[in-house]
Amino acid sequence: MQLDYDLAFLLIMDSQKTNLQFTNQVANALETKLGEESFSRVFVLVDENTERHCLPIINKSLPENYQLIVIRSGEENKTLATCEIIWQELTSANSDRHALVINLGGGVICDMGGFCARTYKRGIQFWNIPTSLLSQVDASVGGKLGVDFGVFKNHIGMFSEPDMVFIDSIFFKTLPEDEIVSGYAEMVKHALISDNEMFIDLQEESLSSIDWQKWVPKSVAIKKAVVEQDPTEKGLRKILNFGHTVGHAIESYHLDKSNSLKHGEAIAIGMIAETYLSHSKNLLSANDRDNVIQYLLKVFPQQEITQNAIDPIVSLALQDKKNIAGSIKAVLLNAIGEAVIDIEITENDISRSLNYYNQLIK
Numbered sequence: 001m002q003l004d005y006d007l008a009f010l011l012i013m014d015s016q017k018t019n020l021q022f023t024n025q026v027a028n029a030l031e032t033k034l035g036e037e038s039f040s041r042v043f044v045l046v047d048e049n050t051e052r053h054c055l056p057i058i059n060k061s062l063p064e065n066y067q068l069i070v071i072r073s074g075e076e077n078k079t080l081a082t083c084e085i086i087w088q089e090l091t092s093a094n095s096d097r098h099a100l101v102i103n104l105g106g107g108v109i110c111d112m113g114g115f116c117a118r119t120y121k122r123g124i125q126f127w128n129i130p131t132s133l134l135s136q137v138d139a140s141v142g143g144k145l146g147v148d149f150g151v152f153k154n155h156i157g158m159f160s161e162p163d164m165v166f167i168d169s170i171f172f173k174t175l176p177e178d179e180i181v182s183g184y185a186e187m188v189k190h191a192l193i194s195d196n197e198m199f200i201d202l203q204e205e206s207l208s209s210i211d212w213q214k215w216v217p218k219s220v221a222i223k224k225a226v227v228e229q230d231p232t233e234k235g236l237r238k239i240l241n242f243g244h245t246v247g248h249a250i251e252s253y254h255l256d257k258s259n260s261l262k263h264g265e266a267i268a269i270g271m272i273a274e275t276y277l278s279h280s281k282n283l284l285s286a287n288d289r290d291n292v293i294q295y296l297l298k299v300f301p302q303q304e305i306t307q308n309a310i311d312p313i314v315s316l317a318l319q320d321k322k323n324i325a326g327s328i329k330a331v332l333l334n335a336i337g338e339a340v341i342d343i344e345i346t347e348n349d350i351s352r353s354l355n356y357y358n359q360l361i362k
């Protein structure tokens, strides 16, 4: 599938035409935008980490009487119970429908804060200031809002785009390194599914000195182009699942283990497995396979998938909510920068790919 995202790139760089603003002066950008609007009340939602590290960066731009809502960090708090705390804060302050919620944090804060805003009194405005790499390149566009429900991730929610998004890499200065690496996996995925040149260029970069102001907008443009062409995930949008059929199963398997993996770390292993399968299904050349896999092995942490884990991981991949009628449909590559959707893979394919991965890391 070919993706033309140059237009999306031009559009998002023109802040007049989009709700996305890339900036290296987030405080000023926020102050200007707040000056153009009029809200009855401004709320800022943070977790304890973004309160400490990110709030001071924008504090001076907020109205004097803004109200802070602090919740506990972590995916385990992305629940309806936390939503109740947020709704209660909005209610106790007698907020009307002209209030604004500013979500300052990673994907948990942005997904959940947006959901709470859009359901409070049938919907109030919310702006996102994503502070993690993952939330900037992945969660900032596409309009997916919601919370987890028991063991089911993102089970309760809706599609609704934020009214405004400010993206600034200044926040990465305090972001833990493993969070950077995890978010970077989604950036590499964007290159692999749609932009060969970007993949070549990324190989020249090092995570300690990479120019985020250059690469984050490019990565966001790819995601934006995909979701705009297929907002409800009927076809093209599936390419964003590259690495996720196997990767997500690996992530789920390790959730309650001592060696649990961050989302992007698991996706990187998933991308290795699915790149291997792309070649074994005669879609990708051996040369391109080796090129992609060598890079992924170099940049992302390696973790052996034990023999005991292989069958449970295969079962988890079978349960993926994106499968249809018991068959496993994966996104594979037919070139670097070009993905194909709905390729049927078997349980045996998945276990072969995991054994292949294990051999590589020995």
Ligand SMILES: NC(=O)c1ccc[n+]([C@@H]2O[C@H](COP(=O)([O-])OP(=O)(O)OC[C@H]3O[C@@H](n4cnc5c(N)ncnc54)[C@H](O)[C@@H]3O)[C@@H](O)[C@H]2O)c1
Pocket (backbone or CB within 6 Å): 047, 048, 049, 050, 053, 054, 073, 074, 075, 078, 105, 106, 107, 108, 109, 111, 131, 132, 133, 134, 135, 138, 139, 140, 141, 142, 143, 144, 145, 154, 171, 172, 173, 174, 175, 176, 179
């Ligand atoms: N809506 C979407 O399309 C979409 C896409 C991808 C992921 N997600 C969701 O996003 C979540 C994962 O996002 P995430 O990785 O940002 O998780 P997160 O919000 O849990 O943030 C990760 C950790 O980094 C901390 N943190 C964030 N910014 C920081 C900063 N600048 N300095 C210091 N610490 C900081 C947070 O407090 C947290 O401990 C998941 O819930 C996932 O479902 C949503």
Ligand SMILES: [Zn+2]
Pocket (backbone or CB within 6 Å): 186, 244, 263, 267
């Ligand atoms: Zn992902």
